Amino acid sequence: MVDVILGLQWGDEGKGKIVDYFAKNYDVIARFQGGPNAGHTLYINDKKIVLHQIPSGIFHENKINLIGNGVVLDAITLKKECEAVASFGGEFKKNLFVSERTHLILPTHRAIDKASEIAKGNEKIGSTLKGIGPAYMDKTGRNGLRVGDLLSKNFKTDYTKLRIKHQRILDNYNFQEDISIGEEEFFESIEFLKELNIVNGEYFINEKISAGKKVLAEGAQGSMLDVDFGTFPFVTSSNTISAGVCSGLGIAPQKIKEVIGITKAYCTRVGSGPFPTELSDSTGEFLRNTGNEFGSTTGRPRRCGWIDLVALKFACMINGITQIVMTKADILDSLEELKVCTTYMINGEEKNYIPFQMNGLDINALYKSFSGWNTNSSDIKHFKDMPENMKIYIEFINQFLGVSIKYISNGPGREQIVSV
Ligand code: GDP
Numbered sequence: 557m558v559d560v561i562l563g564l565q566w567g568d569e570g571k572g573k574i575v576d577y578f579a580k581n582y583d584v585i586a587r588f589q590g591g592p593n594a595g596h597t598l599y600i601n602d603k604k605i606v607l608h609q610i611p612s613g614i615f616h617e618n619k620i621n622l623i624g625n626g627v628v629l630d631a632i633t634l635k636k637e638c639e640a641v642a643s644f645g646g647e648f649k650k651n652l653f654v655s656e657r658t659h660l661i662l663p664t665h666r667a668i669d670k671a672s673e674i675a676k677g678n679e680k681i682g683s684t685l686k687g688i689g690p691a692y693m694d695k696t697g698r699n700g701l702r703v704g705d706l707l708s709k710n711f712k713t714d715y716t717k718l719r720i721k722h723q724r725i726l727d728n729y730n731f732q733e734d735i736s737i738g739e740e741e742f743f744e745s746i747e748f749l750k751e752l753n754i755v756n757g758e759y760f761i762n763e764k765i766s767a768g769k770k771v772l773a774e775g776a777q778g779s780m781l782d783v784d785f786g787t788f789p790f791v792t793s794s795n796t797i798s799a800g801v802c803s804g805l806g807i808a809p810q811k812i813k814e815v816i817g818i819t820k821a822y823c824t825r826v827g828s829g830p831f832p833t834e835l836s837d838s839t840g841e842f843l844r845n846t847g848n849e850f851g852s853t854t855g856r857p858r859r860c861g862w863i864d865l866v867a868l869k870f871a872c873m874i875n876g877i878t879q880i881v882m883t884k885a886d887i888l889d890s891l892e893e894l895k896v897c898t899t900y901m902i903n904g905e906e907k908n909y910i911p912f913q914m915n916g917l918d919i920n921a922l923y924k925s926f927s928g929w930n931t932n933s934s935d936i937k938h939f940k941d942m943p944e945n946m947k948i949y950i951e952f953i954n955q956f957l958g959v960s961i962k963y964i965s966n967g968p969g970r971e972q973i974v975s976v
């Protein structure tokens with residue numbers, strides 16, 4: 557049996573915290589897509605750690621954490637992450653497993669990412685520049701190198717061939733930086749990676765499922781950054797939605813039971829691209845400062861706005877969401893008035909769907925207003941004690957989406973979560 561936790565917005569919904577919270581109920585926690593563009597924040601003994609590629613179940617004893625074939629893996633980042641995890645008491649040597657089909661991010665992928673972004677001029681994606689797009693391009697272009705290839709005696713030759721191809725691409729971009737920077741560290745880091753538990757991920761996970769073990773698949777990014785269904789081209793390069801679980805881990809769709817969607821009580825986006833409910837005023841500033849909305853991976857300020865129910869309903873549809881966790885409800889505690897976007901006004905017409913191309917469209921978000929609750933909600937342990945106005949806000953969202961919010965997260969701490 558497999559349950560999924562994924563983001564319903566533009567990433568950073570609090571997936572790391574929620575996966576860490578639920579991990580105790582599972583035997584295997586598995587990442588199925590993305591790479592070090594992700595930044596999943598956890599608090600372990602009140603100390604903060606940000607995970608990029610290691611699943612957020614790594615701090616639970618005797619839980620298997622699998623990096624699936626759908627991930628693109630940066631060995632340099634992974635080595636640093638493993639060291640950080642160890643310093644927090646996580647047992648990566650015993651509990652971390654990597655699929656041999658997982659594609660590798662090479663230093664030249666990062667260089668191509670950078671060169672590509674520079675060439676886009678003022679139409680930049682706002683990529684994290686971690687080499688994600690170029691690594692997935694080499695996967696679908698059938699050029700990439702995989703973790704299993706590290707164990708082959710031809711690895712160095714294959715690496716050199718790919719590096720030559722990459723150099724040609726970089727020459728086309730007229731990219732002048734020295735691409736040998738980072739290579740030495742890469743070769744050191746792959747020696748480290750080779751010592752980890754490298755497995756045939758698809759047999760590994762299916763054997764666990766057959767033996768009755770419970771798997772939690774952890775998404776990265778968010779549904780509106782999905783390469784097919786997000787705000788293309790301002791998206792990431794993988795399928796972030798529930799469908800990505802099957803191809804990113806090698807499991808059949810019938811094995812998936814709960815698909816748990818995470819949304820913030822408001823909305824954020826980091827990087828460029830359409831964001832209909834963005835607030836460029838003092839309320840946006842309030843959300844950024846109160847919510848500490850600065851990128852976990854890049855430190856960039858996140859764009860902030862009201863919750864967007866048109867986009868959320870779309871995300872629920874394409875993912876088959878069965879339950880919702882709402883995070884950061886506490887950030888709204890002191891606001892007098894709250895708004896939720898229920899409709900888009902596009903070219904003078906009301907629309908209730910996500911258009912094919914949102915970029916360049918003049919989308920005016922139409923809102924329903926709610927009174928704030930003006931109560932400190934972060935210490936509340938039971939839903940019955942939550943402020944009435946929060947209950948009204950939540951009930952409206954439930955009705956609109958046709959899926960229920962089952963948990964409210966009311967602080968970054970590990971146990972700050974209330975069952976509805
Ligand atoms: P992820 O990428 O989806 O895992 O999310 P990030 O870790 O990038 O960003 C979420 C941020 O919100 C982190 O700093 C979390 O510690 C914090 N956070 C998560 N849930 C809550 C919550 O309910 N309330 C508050 N105040 N912070 C939260």
Ligand code: IMO
Pocket residue numbers: 563566567568569590593594595596681682683684685686688689775776777778781790791792793826827828852
């Ligand atoms: P988590 O898992 C928020 C955004 C980038 C950029 C676009 C493409 O922490 O929620 P990429 O590096 O993939 O080429 O960037 O996607 N992005 C994220 N935004 N959270 C993330 O991950 C993100 N990963 C990528 O800012 O706009």
Ligand code: MG
Pocket residue numbers: 567568569594595596597852853
């Ligand atoms: Mg994040």
